[in-house]
Amino acid sequence: MALIVQKYGGTSVGSTDRIKNVARRVAKWKNxxxxxxxxxxxxxxxxxxxxxxxxxxxxxxxxxxxxVVCSTGEQVTIGLLCMALxxxxxxxxxxxxxxxxxxxxxxxxxxxILDIDKDRIQDDxxxxxxxxxxxxxxxxxxxxxTTLGRGGSDTSGxxxxxxxxxxxxxxxxxVDGVYTTDPRVVPNARRLKTVTxxxxxxxxxxxxxxxxxxxxxxxxxxxxxxxxxxxxTDPDLxxxxxxxxxxxxxxxxxxxxxxALVSGIAFNRDEAKVTMxxxxxxxxxxxxxxxxxxxxxxxxxxxxxxxGTDKKTDxxxxxxxxxxxxxxxxxxxxxxxxxxxxxxGDDKICKLGLxxxxxxxxxGVASKMFAALANEGVNIQMVSTSEIxxxxxxxxxxxxxAVRALHQAFELE
Amino acid sequence: MALIVQKYGGTSVGSTDRIKNVARRVAKWKNxxxxxxxxxxxxxxxxxxxxxxxxxxxxxxxxxxxxVVCSTGEQVTIGLLCMALxxxxxxxxxxxxxxxxxxxxxxxxxxxILDIDKDRIQDDxxxxxxxxxxxxxxxxxxxxxTTLGRGGSDTSGxxxxxxxxxxxxxxxxxVDGVYTTDPRVVPNARRLKTVTxxxxxxxxxxxxxxxxxxxxxxxxxxxxxxxxxxxxTDPDLxxxxxxxxxxxxxxxxxxxxxxALVSGIAFNRDEAKVTMxxxxxxxxxxxxxxxxxxxxxxxxxxxxxxxGTDKKTDxxxxxxxxxxxxxxxxxxxxxxxxxxxxxxGDDKICKLGLxxxxxxxxxGVASKMFAALANEGVNIQMVSTSEIxxxxxxxxxxxxxAVRALHQAFELE
Numbered sequence: 157m158a159l160i161v162q163k164y165g166g167t168s169v170g171s172t173d174r175i176k177n178v179a180r181r182v183a184k185w186k187n188x189x190x191x192x193x194x195x196x197x198x199x200x201x202x203x204x205x206x207x208x209x210x211x212x213x214x215x216x217x218x219x220x221x222x223x224v225v226c227s228t229g230e231q232v233t234i235g236l237l238c239m240a241l242x243x244x245x246x247x248x249x250x251x252x253x254x255x256x257x258x259x260x261x262x263x264x265x266x267x268x269i270l271d272i273d274k275d276r277i278q279d280d281x282x283x284x285x286x287x288x289x290x291x292x293x294x295x296x297x298x299x300x301x302t303t304l305g306r307g308g309s310d311t312s313g314x315x316x317x318x319x320x321x322x323x324x325x326x327x328x329x330x331v332d333g334v335y336t337t338d339p340r341v342v343p344n345a346r347r348l349k350t351v352t353x354x355x356x357x358x359x360x361x362x363x364x365x366x367x368x369x370x371x372x373x374x375x376x377x378x379x380x381x382x383x384x385x386x387x388x389t390d391p392d393l394x395x396x397x398x399x400x401x402x403x404x405x406x407x408x409x410x411x412x413x414x415x416a417l418v419s420g421i422a423f424n425r426d427e428a429k430v431t432m433x434x435x436x437x438x439x440x441x442x443x444x445x446x447x448x449x450x451x452x453x454x455x456x457x458x459x460x461x462x463x464g465t466d467k468k469t470d471x472x473x474x475x476x477x478x479x480x481x482x483x484x485x486x487x488x489x490x491x492x493x494x495x496x497x498x499x500x501g502d503d504k505i506c507k508l509g510l511x512x513x514x515x516x517x518x519x520g521v522a523s524k525m526f527a528a529l530a531n532e533g534v535n536i537q538m539v540s541t542s543e544i545x546x547x548x549x550x551x552x553x554x555x556x557x558a559v560r561a562l563h564q565a566f567e568l569e
Numbered sequence: 570m571a572l573i574v575q576k577y578g579g580t581s582v583g584s585t586d587r588i589k590n591v592a593r594r595v596a597k598w599k600n601x602x603x604x605x606x607x608x609x610x611x612x613x614x615x616x617x618x619x620x621x622x623x624x625x626x627x628x629x630x631x632x633x634x635x636x637v638v639c640s641t642g643e644q645v646t647i648g649l650l651c652m653a654l655x656x657x658x659x660x661x662x663x664x665x666x667x668x669x670x671x672x673x674x675x676x677x678x679x680x681x682i683l684d685i686d687k688d689r690i691q692d693d694x695x696x697x698x699x700x701x702x703x704x705x706x707x708x709x710x711x712x713x714x715t716t717l718g719r720g721g722s723d724t725s726g727x728x729x730x731x732x733x734x735x736x737x738x739x740x741x742x743x744v745d746g747v748y749t750t751d752p753r754v755v756p757n758a759r760r761l762k763t764v765t766x767x768x769x770x771x772x773x774x775x776x777x778x779x780x781x782x783x784x785x786x787x788x789x790x791x792x793x794x795x796x797x798x799x800x801x802t803d804p805d806l807x808x809x810x811x812x813x814x815x816x817x818x819x820x821x822x823x824x825x826x827x828x829a830l831v832s833g834i835a836f837n838r839d840e841a842k843v844t845m846x847x848x849x850x851x852x853x854x855x856x857x858x859x860x861x862x863x864x865x866x867x868x869x870x871x872x873x874x875x876x877g878t879d880k881k882t883d884x885x886x887x888x889x890x891x892x893x894x895x896x897x898x899x900x901x902x903x904x905x906x907x908x909x910x911x912x913x914g915d916d917k918i919c920k921l922g923l924x925x926x927x928x929x930x931x932x933g934v935a936s937k938m939f940a941a942l943a944n945e946g947v948n949i950q951m952v953s954t955s956e957i958x959x960x961x962x963x964x965x966x967x968x969x970x971a972v973r974a975l976h977q978a979f980e981l982e
Contacts (some may be wrong), residue, residue, distance in 0.1 A: 172622060172625040172626050175626065176626065206645065209585060209645070209649060210648070210652060213585050213588060213589065213653050213656065214655065214656045215654040216650050218651065218652050218655045220651075220662075220663075221647075221648040221651040221652050221655070221663055222648065222652075223647035224644060224647060224648035224651075224663050224665070225644070225647075225649060226646050227644075228641035228645050229643050231637060231638070231640075231641050232619065232622070232638050232641050234634075234637060235623070235628055235636075235637035235638035236622060236623065236634075236638060238631065238633075238634040238637075239623060239626045239627040239630050239631050239634050239635075240626050240627070242627065242631050242634070243626065243627045249633075250633075250634055252637070252714075252859075254667060255712055255713075255714075282820075299664075299668055301668075338924075374680040377918065416765070439696040481607055527911065535915050566671045
């Protein structure tokens, strides 16, 4: 008997039959005595259909209006799922982001959640209803509709779990948990029963598709217990730590984590590398380069600055591939302004990273990683490290080879 | 230089190309110096697609959740139209029914507008923006999403024109005005340059598809000048009484109406006839029959009660064909309760009516009508009259024949 928040993604609600199936699963939890709040995405394909409509009208759609259009996808799903629940005799009520005032900032298409009004949800839960909330969307302080960006429904789920003080937030996907790496690349990749928030965060930022990064940050910040589960297998209706379903994201001090040196290998090829060569090495130069990028709301990831010769330095960072051209356009005047020699972009890269809290107390992880890559003849273009992660940028074509070599070298099978 | 409200229906915004075309039309009005508020429907086919999704889950979808689903159709259109306007360099901003608080009662799927918050629209108009509002939708006092029922976007347009005190509300359709009757049935039907509100109301209630009836009532009540126009021809950008575009719906005391005996012939075959035979003729019997129907929110039209023999009477009325089975189900226990002999439904009927303010001061319209029908061998099943309308219910199969005969008899060519 607990309050749980469940989030179902676009594939899980991709047809009316699948929506009925989700309703049956939700009803099982409800009938087992739990209070259930469900957060859903748009039916798979729907968000792309809406974006296509928008782009047929404006190649770069007005962000405010794009959010108005795209937020309808989740709104359709909440209504349909409630109908399916009511049809099963399970009282249910839907809410859009606006209706429970999921308050966000005003950064259209990539807004951040600031607050949620829990009173209406709490009243409905008290009256025995299942609550179905549209993920991915909110409203700014002026009442304009905002969206959280791709994958934002995970964040909606976690945020609602946080404000309601839910026992667990369950993220249902088409995989049954978090793996040591992508099983499509390394067939003997292994499911992790638990993974720490910090590891999950580092893996998500490296492109592990299981959870949206902001949702993991949110869960860590508000200490929401998060579990990744498959929506295709039969649910285990217990929600204690002993449950063997999926992967539980744990807090380090739970003492339940696996004590591995390296927990997993994440990778992605969604990014591009931008390099400004021959930058005069004076204070404030990094700010001059990155500030206009940040102001354009472009997210920058790995940043590397090398000491150079003649008081010149090379400055590199990665951005999402979709933002590469925009980034180069923004930096051209900056290049002239600061007198840098050269500005180049490269979208044929892959970012990969080893993640593990065990790294903290062990040396030699980096050298073992570099050795494994060198053995396969893979050149490393950029390296960056954090407490529990080592990130390397390599040529895209070596991606699979590198991941397999590292998976074997760190005995993750 | 005036404030005008324009409403574009589903066909006018049925594709991204058509939406761009509407944007060009709207921009022309804006560039001619007018302030413009646009009300739009869902793209043609979209509402049906959403209802199909809902019915794949529940044969009779939960009304609250159906409104959540169906209201997304208009929301997509407002976003897309704003993008098209912005692309043309015309500043624009969209609003859902909830965002400008189109307050309605809580009769889901057929709600009535009670009030609209005009402040946000007025502020945006003052800053030079075109405002695009989602028709067909509102919110009840609790913030639940409601819809106004089919054709409700016309009502949204008129209601917004009323609260803003607009100079004119223009309803754009795929026909260029109101005709003496349906040109598909009578090829030489004639476009009316003006028609009075009362005539329009009577014609709408008889199934003339040009305007939704509630919108005409609303326009009459709040004295909104209403014009029906084609969205296919080039707009005449003047909005005074001399404009020759479309059909202007006039107030009788404008003195601009055509002094015809009969203005038009309306007809529909969307209705079904319900007859309770051998009803004991006691006071309150009509109430006993109609009250449960009204409570089920079923709209009743023509009602006829004939004096019978043996203190028994026959009681007939028409309802929408979709409501026939439900009506019969409701009346079965009533029949037993009041001791009526027989209860029959007939959905093979056609309702047709002559409409004209000229009727008031002329006698003989009814007898001329009956003669014309008798000449063609058409039997009249029910007759009902009002000040400016004569309605007859006939066998459906005579519909085209009867309409042509009456069009000729009253010299409407």
